Amino acid sequence: MRKLIMLAVLFFISVNLLAQNEDSVFIRSIANEILINGKAYDNLHYLTKKIGGRLSGSPGMVNAEKWGLKTMQESGADKAWLQECMVPHWVRGGKDEAEAKYNGTAKKTLHVTALGNSIGTGGKEVKANVIEVKNFDDLEAKKDELKDKIVFYNYHFNPTFIQTFWSYGDAVRYREFGASRAAKYGAVAVIVRSMTHSTDNFPHTGAMEYDSVYPKIPAAAIGLQDADWLNDQLQKTSVKISLTTFAHFLPDTIGHNVIGELTGSEFPDEFITIGGHLDSWDLAEGAHDDGTGVTQTIEILRAFKSLGYKPKHSIRFVLFMNEENGLRGGTKYAEEAKAKNEKHIFAMESDAGGFTPRGFSFGGSAAQLEKVRNWTSLLLPYGVYQITRGGGGADISPLSKTFGTPVSELNPDSQRYFDYHHAANDVFENVNKRELNLGAINMAAFIYLVDKYGL
Amino acid sequence: MRKLIMLAVLFFISVNLLAQNEDSVFIRSIANEILINGKAYDNLHYLTKKIGGRLSGSPGMVNAEKWGLKTMQESGADKAWLQECMVPHWVRGGKDEAEAKYNGTAKKTLHVTALGNSIGTGGKEVKANVIEVKNFDDLEAKKDELKDKIVFYNYHFNPTFIQTFWSYGDAVRYREFGASRAAKYGAVAVIVRSMTHSTDNFPHTGAMEYDSVYPKIPAAAIGLQDADWLNDQLQKTSVKISLTTFAHFLPDTIGHNVIGELTGSEFPDEFITIGGHLDSWDLAEGAHDDGTGVTQTIEILRAFKSLGYKPKHSIRFVLFMNEENGLRGGTKYAEEAKAKNEKHIFAMESDAGGFTPRGFSFGGSAAQLEKVRNWTSLLLPYGVYQITRGGGGADISPLSKTFGTPVSELNPDSQRYFDYHHAANDVFENVNKRELNLGAINMAAFIYLVDKYGL
Numbered sequence: 001m002r003k004l005i006m007l008a009v010l011f012f013i014s015v016n017l018l019a020q021n022e023d024s025v026f027i028r029s030i031a032n033e034i035l036i037n038g039k040a041y042d043n044l045h046y047l048t049k050k051i052g053g054r055l056s057g058s059p060g061m062v063n064a065e066k067w068g069l070k071t072m073q074e075s076g077a078d079k080a081w082l083q084e085c086m087v088p089h090w091v092r093g094g095k096d097e098a099e100a101k102y103n104g105t106a107k108k109t110l111h112v113t114a115l116g117n118s119i120g121t122g123g124k125e126v127k128a129n130v131i132e133v134k135n136f137d138d139l140e141a142k143k144d145e146l147k148d149k150i151v152f153y154n155y156h157f158n159p160t161f162i163q164t165f166w167s168y169g170d171a172v173r174y175r176e177f178g179a180s181r182a183a184k185y186g187a188v189a190v191i192v193r194s195m196t197h198s199t200d201n202f203p204h205t206g207a208m209e210y211d212s213v214y215p216k217i218p219a220a221a222i223g224l225q226d227a228d229w230l231n232d233q234l235q236k237t238s239v240k241i242s243l244t245t246f247a248h249f250l251p252d253t254i255g256h257n258v259i260g261e262l263t264g265s266e267f268p269d270e271f272i273t274i275g276g277h278l279d280s281w282d283l284a285e286g287a288h289d290d291g292t293g294v295t296q297t298i299e300i301l302r303a304f305k306s307l308g309y310k311p312k313h314s315i316r317f318v319l320f321m322n323e324e325n326g327l328r329g330g331t332k333y334a335e336e337a338k339a340k341n342e343k344h345i346f347a348m349e350s351d352a353g354g355f356t357p358r359g360f361s362f363g364g365s366a367a368q369l370e371k372v373r374n375w376t377s378l379l380l381p382y383g384v385y386q387i388t389r390g391g392g393g394a395d396i397s398p399l400s401k402t403f404g405t406p407v408s409e410l411n412p413d414s415q416r417y418f419d420y421h422h423a424a425n426d427v428f429e430n431v432n433k434r435e436l437n438l439g440a441i442n443m444a445a446f447i448y449l450v451d452k453y454g455l
Numbered sequence: 456m457r458k459l460i461m462l463a464v465l466f467f468i469s470v471n472l473l474a475q476n477e478d479s480v481f482i483r484s485i486a487n488e489i490l491i492n493g494k495a496y497d498n499l500h501y502l503t504k505k506i507g508g509r510l511s512g513s514p515g516m517v518n519a520e521k522w523g524l525k526t527m528q529e530s531g532a533d534k535a536w537l538q539e540c541m542v543p544h545w546v547r548g549g550k551d552e553a554e555a556k557y558n559g560t561a562k563k564t565l566h567v568t569a570l571g572n573s574i575g576t577g578g579k580e581v582k583a584n585v586i587e588v589k590n591f592d593d594l595e596a597k598k599d600e601l602k603d604k605i606v607f608y609n610y611h612f613n614p615t616f617i618q619t620f621w622s623y624g625d626a627v628r629y630r631e632f633g634a635s636r637a638a639k640y641g642a643v644a645v646i647v648r649s650m651t652h653s654t655d656n657f658p659h660t661g662a663m664e665y666d667s668v669y670p671k672i673p674a675a676a677i678g679l680q681d682a683d684w685l686n687d688q689l690q691k692t693s694v695k696i697s698l699t700t701f702a703h704f705l706p707d708t709i710g711h712n713v714i715g716e717l718t719g720s721e722f723p724d725e726f727i728t729i730g731g732h733l734d735s736w737d738l739a740e741g742a743h744d745d746g747t748g749v750t751q752t753i754e755i756l757r758a759f760k761s762l763g764y765k766p767k768h769s770i771r772f773v774l775f776m777n778e779e780n781g782l783r784g785g786t787k788y789a790e791e792a793k794a795k796n797e798k799h800i801f802a803m804e805s806d807a808g809g810f811t812p813r814g815f816s817f818g819g820s821a822a823q824l825e826k827v828r829n830w831t832s833l834l835l836p837y838g839v840y841q842i843t844r845g846g847g848g849a850d851i852s853p854l855s856k857t858f859g860t861p862v863s864e865l866n867p868d869s870q871r872y873f874d875y876h877h878a879a880n881d882v883f884e885n886v887n888k889r890e891l892n893l894g895a896i897n898m899a900a901f902i903y904l905v906d907k908y909g910l
Binding site: 035159162383385386416 | 486487490491496614615617619652654811813836837838840841868870871874887888889890893
């Protein structure tokens with residue numbers, strides 16, 4: 001009996017080792033295909049340099065959708081289509097400007113950018129004395145001094161978080177909610193220290209939202225060097241800022257998710273989704289946010305097709321529209337899936353930059369997490385060493401909410417992400433080809449394992 | 456008895472947990488000190504922008520040595536001094552130029568750089584038809600066609616190695632030994648495809664050496680775009696290249712290692728060495744190679760001092776001279792240590808770029824490797840997840856050879872390193888402040904653990 005158990009154990013170990021070996025060989029072939037023949041970098045060059053910024057409702061959005069559909073088809077999708085959705089249509093409307101008057105007559109131009117979804121000053125100067133607050137507690141303490149002022153939120157990115165997304169999560173509330181919190185006490189505009197650790201002076205935009213019970217006031221972000229300068233001045237003297245922005249909403253318009261599909265050989269009606277978002281802020285080329293997720297998604301399709309891989313499940317490669325200021329694409333994708341009663345077994349997103357990969361976050365049951373963690377040794381040669389409990393990215397969160405679908409997101413190294421995030425320097429030149437490809441390799445490997453073994 | 460064993464085990468576990476906790480708290484304080492008050496980035500700015508290239512024998516070398524000594528003192532060294540050594544004095548001597556004539560009369564300027572230690576053309580044109588070889592086997596197969604030709608080594612960096620240092624290790628022999636291998640068969644010069652994966656056209660220099668039995672011929676590296684262009688042309692037509700370089704050796708001169716020391720409280724006569732190399736190629740600012748290692752080394756001194764950390768062992772912070780083309784500084788350091796019969800218990804180097812850290816290599820006994828691997832969980836929060844068997848970097852290899860001292864090297868992510876290595880774009884702007892600091896944090900933590908627990 002003991003011998004029999006021993007034999008059974010040995011058999012089990014052997015089968016497992018063989019499977020692991022087969023998997024590592026196939027993952028190596030994915031890696032070689034992407035490292036030798038990869039098109040992600042060239043595709044990213046086209047998307048960033050020929051199309052550029054592609055905010056919902058913009059001409060760039062339309063061009064990006066056309067390009068996405070064509071590239072899905074050329075990359076070997078069994079089928080590819082556009083999924084229509086209404087999108088908000090916020091426009092910057094003109095050149096954001098700010099000038100500080102200090103020390104009586106001295107003047108300084110400040111580098112600012114209107115926050116996404118904010119209303120502008122209507123092209124007129126809003127001119128007011130500045131009051132600096134360190135955080136919301138400080139705002140409340142100074143609430144009687146805010147009337148008719150421009151409130152300057154000078155909340156710093158916390159440098160001691162190693163994962164910079166923690167610093168972002170900690171600081172972003174001032175961008176999101178700062179305007180209405182200040183408007184409540186009569187402020188006429190807000191200027192927010194940019195959400196970044198960077199050493200340069202680029203202002204970083206990003207979505208904000210108004211609380212409908214308070215007046216909507218203009219809101220802008222300011223570069224870090226100017227933020228520090230402003231802070232210095234305010235220790236010494238009063239500063240008056242003239243802010244001119246043109247931002248406003250046009251009526252909602254039509255946008256599209258771009259979807260490519262490899263149809264499953266065994267379970268064509270069970271779906272694995274992998275994606276990034278196609279829209280990007282208007283200030284730059286949307287390279288790391290999220291041209292890299294878009295081109296990695298297409299690259300995985302291309303590599304699977306090129307290797308002749310026939311997935312068991314249907315795999316959807318999705319370029320989501322309107323992640324930045326509405327999430328309408330992700331919402332639409334889940335709504336249509338629900339209406340069609342589709343079965344979604346897994347979804348993954350890449351929306352944290354095209355940097356060297358370190359891990360994945362995973363949102364699913366404890367048993368599923370344990371299962372995917374057992375795959376880490378297969379990913380380790382390509383730089384992924386940890387799979388942590390976490391969400392899957394904004395665009396696939398509606399799918400997760402609707403169906404309880406397990407989700408995952410690529411976790412690249414985060415040190416450089418917020419140097420570029422939503423700023424004018426989020427350009428092609430700041431993406432490294434091999435780091436981009438390594439992200440695609442690890443995602444493809446993960447998808448292959450989910451397709452083969454389920455969750 | 457069983458109860459007693461249980462109690463002993465529990466006691467052992469508790470003591471260990473307490474120690475681990477104490478260590479993690481202290482390492483967190485190192486991290487906070489460096490992330491909040493770090494000077495490495497500012498120091499790197501000075502070294503790269505105010506001093507710049509600092510090849511052995513150059514005025515930049517002398518200025519860098521002075522700066523290094525002053526900065527060691529200002530950063531809190533108990534003592535700091537210069538350690539003299541003779542260094543080779545190779546100079547580029549002028550502007551490297553190459554022009555290709557093809558298709559009869561068409562002309563194209565090629566981006567080339569003389570290889571370090573090579574002789575130049577004496578400022579005259581060496582003009583000859585080009586013959587391309589893929590590798591040394593191909594060279595041998597074509598040996599009868601090489602006479603009076605310029606040999607073009609078009610050996611590619613292997614894209615399928617994930618660790619780019621493997622690609623470098625595989626390809627660098629063409630830069631190092633290509634000239635003499637071709638001179639053996641009568642070639643008049645060699646042009647080597649640059650050792651890089653980069654997508655730009657910068658040529659990458661680096662050390663070469665001649666085999667004294669063959670004629671010394673000029674040797675240059677060519678940018679990748681031009682290498683690919685040359686390869687294309689050679690499929691279609693003959694190409695004649697005019698190469699003009701001015702490189703030559705001046706007599707050896709005096710250089711210095713810069714050494715700072717924190718004197719040990721318990722074992723002042725036992726030394727831990729940590730360092731990077733101060734010299735750099737002349738084409739650029741030597742930011743990643745090795746300004747980052749230099750400024751990380753000084754930063755660890757500054758952080759220890761600032762935290763009031765009193766090491767048990769004496770810690771030497773060493774900026775080595777002449778790593779790039781002679782290793783005279785590293786050799787001198789080991790020679791003097793031997794002459795003084797010093798006891799060197801450990802040495803660590805950072806000379807693989809200031810990128811986000813992933814691990815350390817470690818050269819020591821199996822038991823020592825197991826010991827340091829047990830520290831990985833303390834480094835994991837700061838991005839280091841593996842300690843692999845390997846060397847410790849060139850500068851501390853003489854120490855290791857002389858005393859059998861265990862050695863280690865920081866292993867940052869390697870994807871971007873060879874984009875900049877020995878090329879004109881190895882500049883300050885390509886270093887990320889936080890990645891630089893994370894390297895210093897992990898090195899400081901490792902040194903702290905060696906100092907506390909020994910090896």
